[in-house]
Structures are given as structure tokens and as C-alpha cells.
Amino acid sequence: MTAINAVTDLSMDGDIAVITLNSPPVNALSQAVREGLEASFKQTLADPKVKGVVLICEGKTFVAGADIREFGKPRKPPSTKDFYKLLDASTKPVVAAIHGTALGGGLELSMMCHYRVAVPSARCGLPEVNIGILPGGGGTQALPRIVGVERALEMMTTGRHVPAKEAHELGIFDALAPEGQLRAFAVDFTRKLIAENKPIKRVRDLNDKIDEARKHPEVFDKFRKANARRLRNMTAPENIIKCVEAAVALPFDDGLKRETELSQELHSGPQAPAMRHSFFAEREAAKIPDVPDTTEVLPVNSVGIIGAGTMGGGIAMNFANVGIPVKIIETKKEALERGLSVIRKNYERTAQRGGLTMDEVEKRMKLISGSLELGDLKDVDLIIEAIFERMDVKKDVFAKLDAVAKPGAILATNTSGLNIDEIASATKRPESVIGLHFFSPANVMKLLEVVRADHTSKAIINTSMKLAKKIGKVAALVGVCPGFVGNRILRQRQVEAQNLVLEGAMPWDVDRVLYNFGFPMGPFAMSDLAGLDIGWVKENSKGETLRDVLCEMDRRGQKTGAGYYDYDENRNAKPSPVTEKIIKDFMAKKGVNGRHISDEEILERCLYPMINEGVQILADRKAIRSSDIDVIWQYGYGFPHYRGGIMYYGDQIGPAKVLAKMKEFQAQMGDRFKPSPLLEKIVAEGKRFADI
Numbered sequence: 293m294t295a296i297n298a299v300t301d302l303s304m305d306g307d308i309a310v311i312t313l314n315s316p317p318v319n320a321l322s323q324a325v326r327e328g329l330e331a332s333f334k335q336t337l338a339d340p341k342v343k344g345v346v347l348i349c350e351g352k353t354f355v356a357g358a359d360i361r362e363f364g365k366p367r368k369p370p371s372t373k374d375f376y377k378l379l380d381a382s383t384k385p386v387v388a389a390i391h392g393t394a395l396g397g398g399l400e401l402s403m404m405c406h407y408r409v410a411v412p413s414a415r416c417g418l419p420e421v422n423i424g425i426l427p428g429g430g431g432t433q434a435l436p437r438i439v440g441v442e443r444a445l446e447m448m449t450t451g452r453h454v455p456a457k458e459a460h461e462l463g464i465f466d467a468l469a470p471e472g473q474l475r476a477f478a479v480d481f482t483r484k485l486i487a488e489n490k491p492i493k494r495v496r497d498l499n500d501k502i503d504e505a506r507k508h509p510e511v512f513d514k515f516r517k518a519n520a521r522r523l524r525n526m527t528a529p530e531n532i533i534k535c536v537e538a539a540v541a542l543p544f545d546d547g548l549k550r551e552t553e554l555s556q557e558l559h560s561g562p563q564a565p566a567m568r569h570s571f572f573a574e575r576e577a578a579k580i581p582d583v584p585d586t587t588e589v590l591p592v593n594s595v596g597i598i599g600a601g602t603m604g605g606g607i608a609m610n611f612a613n614v615g616i617p618v619k620i621i622e623t624k625k626e627a628l629e630r631g632l633s634v635i636r637k638n639y640e641r642t643a644q645r646g647g648l649t650m651d652e653v654e655k656r657m658k659l660i661s662g663s664l665e666l667g668d669l670k671d672v673d674l675i676i677e678a679i680f681e682r683m684d685v686k687k688d689v690f691a692k693l694d695a696v697a698k699p700g701a702i703l704a705t706n707t708s709g710l711n712i713d714e715i716a717s718a719t720k721r722p723e724s725v726i727g728l729h730f731f732s733p734a735n736v737m738k739l740l741e742v743v744r745a746d747h748t749s750k751a752i753i754n755t756s757m758k759l760a761k762k763i764g765k766v767a768a769l770v771g772v773c774p775g776f777v778g779n780r781i782l783r784q785r786q787v788e789a790q791n792l793v794l795e796g797a798m799p800w801d802v803d804r805v806l807y808n809f810g811f812p813m814g815p816f817a818m819s820d821l822a823g824l825d826i827g828w829v830k831e832n833s834k835g836e837t838l839r840d841v842l843c844e845m846d847r848r849g850q851k852t853g854a855g856y857y858d859y860d861e862n863r864n865a866k867p868s869p870v871t872e873k874i875i876k877d878f879m880a881k882k883g884v885n886g887r888h889i890s891d892e893e894i895l896e897r898c899l900y901p902m903i904n905e906g907v908q909i910l911a912d913r914k915a916i917r918s919s920d921i922d923v924i925w926q927y928g929y930g931f932p933h934y935r936g937g938i939m940y941y942g943d944q945i946g947p948a949k950v951l952a953k954m955k956e957f958q959a960q961m962g963d964r965f966k967p968s969p970l971l972e973k974i975v976a977e978g979k980r981f982a983d984i
């Protein structure tokens with residue numbers, strides 16, 4: 293074995309050269325990796341003793357992309373694209389041997405190689421869109437030549453990781469190797485290519501699929517139209533589409549040049565840095581300063597859930613999905629059966645859409661059992677309480693759990709805002725109690741707020757954070773306070789949305805502004821979807837709020853065909869004259885003369901109090917860092933990733949402007965706009981929210 297540089301080795305297996313990259317954690321294409329690759333390609337391709345080349349990686353993965361940490365800084369050659377010249381000129385086959393994830397620049401590099409073999413657990417994809425850029429190492433020109441235009445557009449605008457079996461069917465991988473035998477398989481594969489005199493397969497020469505697309509130029513506009521809602525406001529997808537148009541219209545090398553131009557446009561725009569921030573924020577959130585990675589991780593091989601409602605069922609699915617058995621406890625047989633049948637229906641719906649096989653549905657359902665006896669949880673490692681939000685009931689359940697659960701079991705509550713210290717006080721083991729706040733629908737939403745109470749042990753915190761990752765959630769650690777971090781900030785927006793409506797804006801005006809900003813829906817459409825009657829009690833309703841009146845009229849949201857909006861039979865929303873009249877009556881009663889409220893005011897009044905609350909949360913030490921708040925709002929509330937999160941957005945506007953506006957609103961409308969003292973301090977010191 294010869295070391296080419298610190299991250300690249302070269303060895304010979306007979307007449308096959310094996311280039312091995314070893315640059316933890318993910319073999320990203322850093323300067324050193326690119327230099328190592330260039331030197332080893334040059335050396336092996338020039339060496340007459342070498343008949344073929346295998347490119348393989350050490351560690352947990354093949355190259356997982358460009359080195360994102362180098363973005364935004366000047367980069368030295370060689371660029372990944374430069375390898376085309378070397379590999380296209382080669383007369384020897386170069387084979388990429390893939391395990392883990394061949395992503396971004398990694399997949400691009402492998403597409404420059406002449407063949408690709410992979411183990412069945414490997415995945416591949418071009419996820420650049422998720423960091424606001426496009427595959428700029430030739431990926432937009434190579435992929436359509438291999439999988440066709442439509443599939444390439446789908447893969448590159450979703451950034452999805454394609455499993456090996458599908459990649460093999462699509463022609464991205466030429467062969468699948470037995471698990472654990474990748475190197476030997478790749479060497480044999482290369483040897484066979486040589487023995488059988490197989491042609492060098494250069495991606496630039498693959499023209500069938502491109503010719504096909506030339507006959508259907510309408511495919512691009514069709515794609516734009518069909519995906520307009522999903523891709524709205526984002527700059528990267530449109531540039532990706534333009535690159536693929538170039539792949540179809542131009543010769544390969546001109547297409548590469550066009551790709552570089554369109555890529556540079558994105559790198560110098562505002563969305564790429566925002567999405568890069570989101571990428572690192574998500575990973576940073578997993579790090580807790582006083583709970584090092586070396587902290588004990590408790591085994592979680594079985595889970596108990598109390599409550600078979602929507603939340604309990606959704607939470608159960610997360611664990612069954614990764615093979616952990618779950619026992620759900622209910623008080624009544626009917627409720628338990630209903631809960632289990634909802635879970636089955638959810639899985640079956642996924643199966644109907646092709647997301648699961650029926651075998652997998654059955655396997656997962658077998659992992660979920662039900663019981664009416666709390667005592668049946670005596671052996672489980674983790675218990676999550678998911679019943680309704682009443683302190684006395686929750687305390688009662690935790691006192692009983694204390695008597696039942698084995699020593700060391702994690703006792704978690706899914707409360708969305710109650711005081712977990714008080715819940716923990718119902719047990720004699722507050723160190724075992726933690727909040728695991730899932731978001732609805734719990735089997736879909738990626739966010740998990742892990743809530744640290746006064747006495748929660750570090751091992752339980754570490755275990756919860758690791759478990760979150762295992763079940764595919766993005767976790768952020770927060771402290772105990774009403775609403776924790778996410779809902780505490782949401783409250784600010786809800787209050788202001790209601791106030792705006794009683795001053796002259798209509799619910800659909802507020803929704804339109806927030807939707808156009810990039811949220812998946814506005815607050816009123818959201819209420820209609822969730823149901824206006826959540827937490828509304830008929831007997832206590834006095835018609836004092838808009839919601840009271842709507843609920844009293846049985847306008848409880850989408851489920852009753854009307855709420856803030858009117859709905860047709862396909863659940864399409866229309867502004868409602870009924871709601872408008874109720875609002876106008878309210879205003880008349882209060883003597884408010886409605887005024888025109890600009891879109892700018894709507895946006896500022898909804899968002900700035902949220903930023904201010906985020907600052908106060910940091911002052912109260914209920915979130916570790918401002919980027920954790922960004923993560924929470926992106927994964928729990930649909931804040932657009934391309935804006936980097938609510939606090940990052942605040943930094944882009946500038947803390948001084950946020951403060952000035954809060955003061956202006958405070959003078960006009962009162963102390964609900966009172967700036968956090970920490971906001972004043974940040975501005976006085978010329979700092980950013982990210983510095984807190």
C-alpha cells in the first residue's frame with residue numbers, strides 16, 4: 293500500500309489498482325481528497341502495469357459530497373469536474389465501489405467513473421437542492437443521460453436518497469455486490485470487464501435518453517407546473533431544471549459550462565448560505581455542552597405508550613418502524629382497538645402509495661401490541677405518556693408509573709407545554725423523567741423537542757437524543773417553560789394574527805402573506821385543518837372570540853366543511869362571507885374602524901414578536917443556542933429552510949431593525965411588543981442573534 297497523501301492510499305491487487313480514500317467522517321471531497329484523487333488517477337492511468345482501477349472508501353461511507361465547510365471560501369483546484377478530462381481520456385476501466393451513501397459530489401465522481409458497483413445497503417442521490425445549490429460537478433449533465441430527464445429532475449429537485457436496489461434498476465449502479473465483500477467484488481468485476489473486452493462506458497457518450505427527451509421538449513414545463521407549489525420561492529430547483537434543459541440542448545462540454553454558470557449564481561445568492569446554516573444547525577442541535585457524547589446511553593429495546601389517541605398511535609409507529617416493540621396502554625377496550633386500527637390504516641395507506649409492502653405492514657403491526665393494564669409496562673425500557681393535557685391526570689399517571697416501571701426505565705411525557713418538574717414530582721425518581729414532545733402527525737413530523745427538567749439525568753438526555761436520531765427525528769434540547777420553545781414562539785404569532793384580523797385584515801390576507809413568505813400554510817388555514825374546537829368547551833363558550841362564535845355555529849374547520857374558510861367537497865378553501873361578517877360585527881361592537889393593513893405590516897407583526905420571544909427564550913436559557921430555535925421552527929412548524937430559520941432570518945434583517953420595529957409597534961399598540969432586554973443589549977453591543 294502506498295500513501296498518495298494523508299487521505300489517499302494506492303494498492304495493487306494483481307494488475308488492478310485500488311485507490312482508497314479515508315477522510316472521516318464522510319469522505320467529503322475536501323482539498324486533500326481532490327488532490328489525492330487527482331494524483332492517484334494520474335499515476336494509475338499512466339502506469340502500464342495497471343490494467344484497471346477501483347475507487348473505494350474506508351469508514352462508514354463512500355464520498356458523501358463536496359466538503360460543505362469549504363463553501364463560501366475561495367477554493368483551489370482541482371475541482372471535481374477536472375476529473376472528467378482524466379477519466380474520459382482513460383483507456384482502462386475505472387470502477388467506483390460504493391457503500392454507505394454516494395451523495396452529491398460523491399455520486400458525480402462515481403458517474404465519471406466508467407462503472408459503479410455497490411452493496412445492497414448503499415444509497416445514492418444528488419441532495420444539493422437541500423443546501424440551496426445544484427450538483428455542480430457535472431451531475432446535472434450526467435444523471436439525465438443515465439436515468440432520463442424526468443427521473444433526473446425528480447431526484448435532483450427532491451434530493452432524495454435512492455436505495456441500491458432502485459439505483460440498480462435505474463442503471464445508476466451496474467451491479468450489486470454481496471454485503472461485506474465490496475472490494476473483492478469490485479476487483480473481480482473490473483477484471484471481468486477487461487477479460488471480456490467490455491467498452492469504457494463514458495457518461496458523455498450516453499445519448500439514448502437525451503435523444504428521447506429532445507422529442508418531448510414540453511417535459512420541462514410540465515415538470516415546472518406539476519411541482520410549482522413544492523418548489524415555490526426556491527432558486528435552486530429552477531436552475532437545476534435549466535441545467536437539464538442545457539443537457540438536452542447542448543453538447544456535453546457546453547452543458548458542463550452552463551452548469552458552472554448556473555451553479556455560481558446559486559452560490560452567490562442568499563438561499564445557499566441560509567440552507568447551509570440549516571444543515572449545520574441541525575447537526576449542532578445534537579450537541580449538548582454539558583452532556584458529552586461519551587455519556588452513557590441506556591438500552592431502549594422496548595417501549596410503552598400510554599394513550600392510543602392520534603398522538604400515542606403516531607408515536608408508536610416511529611418505534612415499530614425501526615423494529616422496536618411497542619405496547620400501547622388504554623383504559624377502555626374500544627379506545628385501544630380504535631387506536632390500533634388507525635395505526636393499521638395509516639400503514640396500509642402508505643402501502644397503497646407504494647411506500648411499504650404489505651409484508652412490512654404486517655411486520656410492523658406485529659411489533660405493536662395493546663393492553664388495558666398499566667402493570668404490563670413493568671419490563672419496558674421507555675414509557676411515553678401521551679394522554680390529554682391536564683396536570684392532575686398526568687400526575688396521577690406518573691405516580692402509578694413510578695410504582696410499576698422497572699428501576700432505570702425512562703419515564704417520558706409528550707406534554708406540549710405543561711410543567712415537567714411538577715409531573716416529575718409525582719414520582720420518587722425525578723431523574724428518570726423527561727419530556728419527549730412529538731409534533732402531530734407524530735409519525736410524519738421530523739421535530740422532537742427533548743425537554744430537560746430540573747432533575748433529568750444526563751444519561752437519559754443522551755439516550756433520548758440518540759434515540760431521536762434512530763427513529764429519524766431531528767431533536768433539539770429545550771428547557772421547561774410554558775409551551776417550551778416551539779409553542780411559546782407560536783403563541784406570539786397566533787396572538788398577532790388574531791389582532792390583525794380585528795383591525796381590518798381578513799384571515800385569508802394574513803394566510804396569503806405567510807404562505808407567500810414560505811410557510812406551508814397560514815395560521816387560519818392551519819386552525820381549520822387542526823380543528824377550531826381543540827381545547828374549546830361548548831359549555832364555557834360565551835361568544836367572546838372569533839373562534840367561540842365560529843365553533844358555536846358549528847364551523848369547526850375542514851372536518852365540518854367550514855371554519856375561517858368555506859370548503860367545497862374536495863376541501864378546497866374559499867374566503868368566507870360568513871366569517872367576514874362575524875369579523876365586521878366584532879369590530880363594530882368594539883368601535884374599531886377597519887383600516888387597510890399592508891402585507892409588510894402583516895409580516896412584521898407576525899414575525900418580529902416571534903424573533904423577540906426567541907431572544908427572550910435564550911435569555912431564560914430555555915434553548916441552548918439560537919440555531920436550535922431555527923431547527924425547531926423549520927422541522928416543527930414549516931419555517932422555510934431557504935430562509936435559514938426564524939433567528940437566522942432575524943439576523944439577516946438585522947437585530948437593530950427588529951428592535952426599532954418592536955419599539956414602534958409598542959408605542960402604537962402597547963406592551964405586547966415590549967422588546968426583550970437581551971434584544972436591546974444585542975443591538976447596543978452590535979451583536980447578532982447567532983452570537984448569543
Ligand code: COA
Nearest residue numbers: 317318320356357358359360361393395396397419420575
Ligand atoms: N461536508 C462536510 N461535512 C459533512 C458533510 C459534507 N458534505 N456531510 C456530513 N458532514 C459532517 C457533518 O457536519 C457531521 O459533522 P459533526 O460530527 O462535526 O457534526 C459529520 O459529517 C457526520 O454527519 P451526520 O449527518 O451527523 O452523519 P449521518 O451518518 O447521520 O449522515 C450523511 C451521513 C452523509 C447521510 C449526511 O451527513 C449528509 O446527508 N451529508 C450531506 C450530503 C450532501 O448534501 N452532499 C452534497 C453536498 S455538495
